[in-house]
Amino acid sequence: MAKAKLTFDTEKCKGCELCIQFCPKKILVLDTETNQKGYFPAKVTNIDECIACGTCAIMCPDSIITVEKE
Amino acid sequence: MAKAKLTFDTEKCKGCELCIQFCPKKILVLDTETNQKGYFPAKVTNIDECIACGTCAIMCPDSIITVEKE
Amino acid sequence: MAVVYKKSEALTDAPLTYCPGCTHGIIHKLVAETLVELGVFDRAIGVGPVGCSALCDFFFACDMFIAAHGRAPAVATGVKRAHPDKIVFTYQGDGDLASIGTAEVVHAAHRGEKITTIFVNNAIYGMTGGQMAPTTLVGQKATTAPEGRSEEHCGKPIRMAEMLATIEGAKFVERVTVNSPANVRKAKAAIKKAFECQIEGKGFAMVEVLSTCPTNWGYSPVEALRWLDENMVPYYPLGNYKNEL
Amino acid sequence: MAVVYKKSEALTDAPLTYCPGCTHGIIHKLVAETLVELGVFDRAIGVGPVGCSALCDFFFACDMFIAAHGRAPAVATGVKRAHPDKIVFTYQGDGDLASIGTAEVVHAAHRGEKITTIFVNNAIYGMTGGQMAPTTLVGQKATTAPEGRSEEHCGKPIRMAEMLATIEGAKFVERVTVNSPANVRKAKAAIKKAFECQIEGKGFAMVEVLSTCPTNWGYSPVEALRWLDENMVPYYPLGNYKNEL
Amino acid sequence: MAKKLMKGNEAIAAAAISAGATHFFGYPITPQSELIEYMARELPKAGGCFLQAESEVAASYMVYGAGGAGARVITSTSSPGLALKQEGLTYMISAGIPCVVVNISRGGPGLGNILPAQSDYFMCTRGGGNGDYYHPCFAPASVQECVDLVRHAFDVADKYRMPVLVLGDGMTGQMMEPCEIPPRQEVKADKPWAADGNHVARGEHNRINAMDLQADVLEAKNEDIQRRLKEIAETEVMYETVDVEDADIVFVAYGTSSRAVKNVLSKAKAEGLKMGLIRPISLWPFPTEAFDKIKKDCKAVIAVEQSCGQMVEDVRLAVLGRWPVEFYGRSGGNPIIPDDVLKMAKDILGGK
Amino acid sequence: MAKKLMKGNEAIAAAAISAGATHFFGYPITPQSELIEYMARELPKAGGCFLQAESEVAASYMVYGAGGAGARVITSTSSPGLALKQEGLTYMISAGIPCVVVNISRGGPGLGNILPAQSDYFMCTRGGGNGDYYHPCFAPASVQECVDLVRHAFDVADKYRMPVLVLGDGMTGQMMEPCEIPPRQEVKADKPWAADGNHVARGEHNRINAMDLQADVLEAKNEDIQRRLKEIAETEVMYETVDVEDADIVFVAYGTSSRAVKNVLSKAKAEGLKMGLIRPISLWPFPTEAFDKIKKDCKAVIAVEQSCGQMVEDVRLAVLGRWPVEFYGRSGGNPIIPDDVLKMAKDILGGK
Amino acid sequence: MLEQVIVAGFGGQGVLRIGQMITYAGFAEGKEVTWAPSYGPEMRGGTANCSCVISDEPIGTPVLMEANSIIVMNLPSLHKFEPVVIEGGKLFINSSIIKEKATRTDISVFYIEASDIAAEAGNALGANMVMLGAYVAATGIVQLETLYDLVKQTFTGSKAKFVDSNIECIKAGAEAIKALV
């Protein structure tokens, strides 16, 4: 059971990969489908490994990610 | 016999007294007659005491004084 | 579930117009979060520059001005003198603050204006397409320094934090960056102090934030963070230059 | 008979328009004498300001410009770039250099322009009749600070020598005064070094000269020298702030 | 209120304070120094804020900030200082900032000299900044009119959300005449658009800016500016006429030079000659309608300016070929010589 | 020289280098960036000096310095940047500094936007600085004309010792067309007045300044400026006319908008309608004489501008009531729509 | 002859380049030409378009209100520019990216799977060259050979390696047109 919840405001994501770069668990990747703006947005691969540290959200310039935990 | 010679460009003197203030020999004074500009110009009282140190000339903002010595 | 991180309420819903991975966005968040955490969002007034952040009046949710290029400190002075009880900040780029607006920032500091300045130094003119800034590094290429900046021709880059720290009215001056989570946290701490400086009525406060311009530097966002670390940080030492809090 | 002192050939015959005892005149002499002694008078070009010395193009015998208020360093930059082999100096007051012309002097220094700046700080706007300058001391009265300058209202005076010394392109910065024969000699030595800095192609050089304004301070010329000593010197420490010669 | 003798510069400052101005930002320059110095002395006593800026450019943006935040704000300068404020003015037009800008003009071009001159007419009426705009420009001819027009300027600025210029020259500023300063009014203007930090209470954030990246948005803004300018052009025209209706020669002059022309009129009258004067008080909007009073067989309309000829263009536009337009001017700070003006008029009457 | 395809901005820069310009001082601003960037790349290769200034104000005074010291010098900017240069321009008029100033204008007022607009007409033709002056202002309509006019501007500047403005807009700067750049000429202009540091050899020191404290001295300087301006007005007028003589409608348009009007003329001709165009190339001096070609019973003169109406004032002054003057304009960066212009003209012909 | 063409798409899709190639080619063939970009906000990203005119006569305005031909590379551009084609004109759609169809029936519409074709030709970024080839093949406004020469002149030195793949894309675009008509 995932203790963390990540919500992405996908349509505003610009696929910059800063979240991906700094996730200590390396569980973020870019999607293979673009959003309507033409960017490949970030998504989480395995939410169970997420420790809800918030690092991805802190580093996201566009405030795309909401991080919640139990 | 004076060993020093002082020449004043009297018409340009503004009577500011800076020369008088710094003469180590205290031999400079303001004249009692004004020049054409309405200022009381500086003059030397006793040239024999002048040591031609040049201080008066150095301090004169208007470059009024020429100092010469033997 | 408890919220660990969500977008600050001091930011509007408008999507940021910055390029992908541009750290302007991170700096926006830090300012917004600080306003809320210090409880001054409801009396904050911001002054944006001309530069990539010329649209920041759409992004910050408080009352906002956009100044003419370089004049944000003068505008902020007018605002603060009109409303001494409000919390007034400027947000400016390096072309804006360190070039055309030099006199304005120096004199806001000199008068000890009780404002907070966020100075985003990305060593380039972002908005206009990569011309040289006074902060461009020696050897760094720019569209107006196609062979790279030459010291012989136009000197070494200017260090604004060091310069402004010499001014009596500047009470808090610190240089930070946002190229890693740890540095982001330090940057936020500095921004917080810079606002506290104003809240306590001490005087002028500035935080210089080393920032990236992936587009004009010609790097990916992630590479840009590394370039910043390897090239900018050595010339622009991080740290506090003045703290009279 | 040997000449101990006579008016410099780098000065014209025109009578100076300064008030009686104003030390602008002394500073003029030092610049003129230095040009001659360094053998560069015949390739010197001066740039005067707007201020009491706005007529200095009549007084210096070399080719001269008068810049717009504050812009002398920009004008000098244009001149020097047009004639890199000439010796170019600016002569500026404190309103000119430290207020409206802040950006221009900072960036001449930042670019390391090979020019020499003589900065005459008399803590007041002389020409326009005694308004406050950024260098006016706290408590000092001025027509635009009728109760005396207040730190709370507009900060402590700015120290330009200290500030400009932080800039890499500034290679020689010294503060002197001319309120006694000994200080005049030291001032001249500093001015000489500031020109040597240019002659050797090092970069920007500035000498800040504390000067009097008997008229607007409301003192006799002699009293003004004392006031300078007792009030200005403590706040504006004399000495060298940068020497990379 | 009793009348008192005041210099024009001081009267302008006193009028601004009486009009409820709360903020003054400016930079010293002759010949408006008494204005800024009066403000430095008196505005704080009235509870306002006087601040000397580091430059005219900075002063104009302090005005932008304070005015945009809702304050009643004024700045003053003289010719080259106003040249430096042109960017600020065009920004304030775009952003809709109400404020009063005083220009006590001097001889030009460049630094020129500090003598009275009227050679800033184009800069003050055509806008020396970029973009499509005019702004109201009022030109007092007496110290009392300095007072009245400055007070009026604040209201016009607030009503139309734009800078209003008051143009005097060194003579207007330096001369002393009797005038009456009304008591200070505290103005609580309703400025719901101001960025005053009340976004939470207001429920939305106000934005003060001068950039509109989309063509249609900027065109719409321009249409709004033009709409306000048109309203001003229709309602805010001010002028004085003297004996225009049956004049064989009509002079057009404003400010200081209009007073010299009044001497000319007296002399002409004494000689039995019919001459009249149109004195524009609002330079923009220019009082074109005043010219309709001129009789058909008037011999000439003569623009008299302390300049090489600037307002004369507006005179030509107003006259549109109906009468010959002539120009008399002095520059460099030299005054109008009434006898020379009279002679010129007589030469025209005499067919020379 | 072979023709090549170039952007207007680059062609201007290349033309300046070919004209022997030795110095460029400027500050980046869209949409003139290609110009400054071309200069940064190419001027040093030609042995010249490119320097990015800290601001437009500083750039204008670097020009003052270099130009006053005898260099062939150019600066470029866009609308708000030119507003900031107004003080510098009036100083250069006073001090007699030859230089070329390029304005690639954008939508205004204020920061506006970066789209093509023609709303800087007043600023560029009336002088936004203080004092009595105009300066020549040339408006190219094609890339080749950018080249030709910039080269010409340098010579006019040197001949009359004053700044000469070249006014394009974002479209002129950004569009690509074939053009021919002549080879670089090295110009050794005789400038005995220059403050170039040769006072000893010369036997007297030259002084470059913009202040004349005595009224008579300043008046004499103004008379000299006016004399040179008069000579320019008599000899430097440039314009193109198309089918003006028997036109029932005459359009007046310059630069980018004149090209849209040429489309209108083609369409009109196709429909058998007689329409003509006066295209001012020199905006100041304005080609008043061109209007004398218009036939008596022409129905209207229509000024077409990408602005809310500025040149139309000069059109009214040139027409002086002889024909009705109408105005068509778009602002905010929106382009002229030829069909709308045609419709307006047809409505007038149809008596609507 | 008067050809007015607008090319539109995302910034980064090389639309200005398509226009410039058309213009350069017309110029090389001795025609009168103009090229004019429509550049938006001083910001990164967003859409971009440009207008080209190729003519035997001197050219009036370089800014087009209507066009004989339109090349669109993304959906917003289709929406914006479809109405601008004159009756009987041509509309070129990169149908790899634009999934919608044009609605006008009074014009000729060409759907080119440009991104896919480019990828097949081994040049993932060559969709713009495919569209260029298609446009030139369909209109015959310039010779395909002129384009090849231009490509060779453009990519020289270290970039010479891009010559072949670009020419491939142009050819593939021209082929695609043949298949359509």
Next chain:
Amino acid sequence: MLEQVIVAGFGGQGVLRIGQMITYAGFAEGKEVTWAPSYGPEMRGGTANCSCVISDEPIGTPVLMEANSIIVMNLPSLHKFEPVVIEGGKLFINSSIIKEKATRTDISVFYIEASDIAAEAGNALGANMVMLGAYVAATGIVQLETLYDLVKQTFTGSKAKFVDSNIECIKAGAEAIKALV
């Protein structure tokens, strides 16, 4: 009644003050008045002059090209302003400082040893007040009492000690005129 007077001398001789006193007095007596300085270069020193107009009618220009009366305090001012007096007008000369004589014969000239008189009255800086008294006595344009009141209103508080000596000077000036006529 229309009185136009110019007062001229060195800066520092108090010439602007003379003009202001005349103007204030006219104003106090209910007349229309203007006062206008001619200020030179933004510099210290040099000469100074001002124009005053006192009238029953609204006043045109405050800048005088000619004057009924002229008061001169130094030689350059005599040279500059003697030609400006209208025929039959009055010229007041501080003859302590100006050793030359006026040349015009169509005007009344008054030589007042103002500096000496002031020194005698124990107010070395009061020459301007002496000239003021002489002018007012000779022209009768305002009442001497009005001047005395003005002096009292001007010097108050710590400066009240100057009241008497200034009034003395005015009186002495007026006396000097009596001696002349």
